[in-house]
Amino acid sequence: MSLLVVGSVAFDSVKTPFGEAKEVLGGSATYFSTAASYFTEVKLVAVVGEDFPESHLAFLKEKGVDFEGLERRPGRTFRWRGEYGYQLNEAKTLDTQLNVFESFRPKLPSSYRDAAVVFLANIDPELQLDVLKQVKQPKLVACDTMNFWIGGKRDALIKTLGEVDILIINDGEARELAGEFNLVKVAKKILSFGPKILIIKRGEYGALMFNGQTTFAAPALPLENVFDPTGAGDSFAGGFMGYLSQNGSMNEAALRQAVIYGSVMASFNVEAFSLDRMRTLTREEINARYKEFQSLTFFESA
Secondary structure (H helix, E strand, O other): OOEEEEOOOEEEEEEEOOEEEEEEEEOHHHHHHHHHOOOOOEEEEEEEEOOOOHHHHHHHHHOOEEEEEEEEEOOOOOEEEEEOOOOOOOOEEEEEEOHHHHHOOOOOOHHHOOOOEEEEOOOOHHHHHHHHHHOOOOOEEEEOOOHHHHHHOHHHHHHHHOOOOEEEEEHHHHHHHHOOOOHHHHHHHHHOOOOOEEEEEOHHHOEEEEOOOOEEEEOOOOOOOOOOOOOHHHHHHHHHHHHHHHHOOOOHHHHHHHHHHHHHHHHHHOOOOOOHHHHHOOHHHHHHHHHHHHHHHOOOOO
């Protein structure tokens, strides 16, 4: 099934204890599309400025991403600058320049309106709702959000959550949205807003999936090389949604497999700055790391 993503394409400048990268390719939709492209056909909707180089478009084309929905406008592309300390779970934002992204109003090409699977990346929840009005009959809809929208547009966000099947957010955002600390209570509250599935990303501690009946916990893979966690959450979402789109099912087994594939893609993403690790990544490496996750969590019955 084809997969539609609506989000941001950006230039990132990132500093970590292990190095620095300036004006590199980033953005939620970029990381998501790249990760998902290993599993399924991806249709990208975003906006860039006139300064966006052809080399980045060539990269997306090489990955098989359909970017007919990538709008180019006069002005500068969205820019983000951040820094990480040795506690890599959270970035300190140093500068945000929305530029052309500030007036972004997603308009889907006609060829995108039949998308079976939709992912609404981290954008204004009012825009997320508007995108859903443009899609005819999606079989599966998931979204992401952040504390800015949780605090600033809560009513619109709750309305959006009533229209989606899956919400994917990090633990801090989940706690803020629910107004609870305990993640079991958090899940119960958020699922009452409408989503059938809640996935809570926990960085180096893995991910949790709740559906109201069962809970699934996936670890993060211990890695020797971790350079840049930027985009890890979006890569997780791309792997997760990409696999579900490829599989065509939302049963318990498929959802758990998708969580692991999301974790696999996030684990590769952090091994280099920007999308550099994805430039050489193969499906064989992905499948091998999936087996590593299986070995990491397997134990015999007592």
